[in-house]
Amino acid sequence: MYNMLKHAHSGIRWILLILLIYAVFNAYTKWKGNNAYQEKDQKLNLFTFIATHVQLLLGLGLYFMSPKVQFTGEVMKSAVGRFYTVEHLSLMLIAVILITVGNIKSKKMAEDGRKFKTVFTYFAIALLLILISIPWPFRAALGGSWF
Numbered sequence: 001m002y003n004m005l006k007h008a009h010s011g012i013r014w015i016l017l018i019l020l021i022y023a024v025f026n027a028y029t030k031w032k033g034n035n036a037y038q039e040k041d042q043k044l045n046l047f048t049f050i051a052t053h054v055q056l057l058l059g060l061g062l063y064f065m066s067p068k069v070q071f072t073g074e075v076m077k078s079a080v081g082r083f084y085t086v087e088h089l090s091l092m093l094i095a096v097i098l099i100t101v102g103n104i105k106s107k108k109m110a111e112d113g114r115k116f117k118t119v120f121t122y123f124a125i126a127l128l129l130i131l132i133s134i135p136w137p138f139r140a141a142l143g144g145s146w147f
Contacts, residue, residue, distance in 0.1 A: 031116030091133040098126040
């Protein structure tokens with residue numbers, strides 16, 4: 001079960017990153033181009049929102065199963081334990097909250113330019129947090145991989 005969740009969480013990461021990068025790019029270009037907010041823009045934000053929450057649920061399942069997560073007082077002494085127990089979880093939760101708030105706020109706005117600016121701002125900050133929080137392979141001590 002653990003390996004299945006780990007592979008799903010790692011694979012869906014790429015779907016989420018592609019959707020999030022596209023949503024940020026889309027919001028920025030349409031905000032600066034004074035374009036009208038269309039249904040396809042809302043669908044893109046919704047799919048990004050859904051992928052984010054699926055990733056959150058998989059991640060929470062992993063959090064309580066992973067041998068890398070430690071619930072002892074010694075966790076802060078280990079870089080790997082601290083990353084998976086505290087840093088990864090905290091930054092990813094903040095990113096999920098930002099995507100959720102950005103999506104909800106944009107739906108409630110009447111002006112198209114403000115919708116795009118809101119999505120761009122919240123989603124871009126979330127993207128930055130996610131990129132910082134992923135255990136990439138070049139962060140060898142964390143044991144990350146490309147998939």
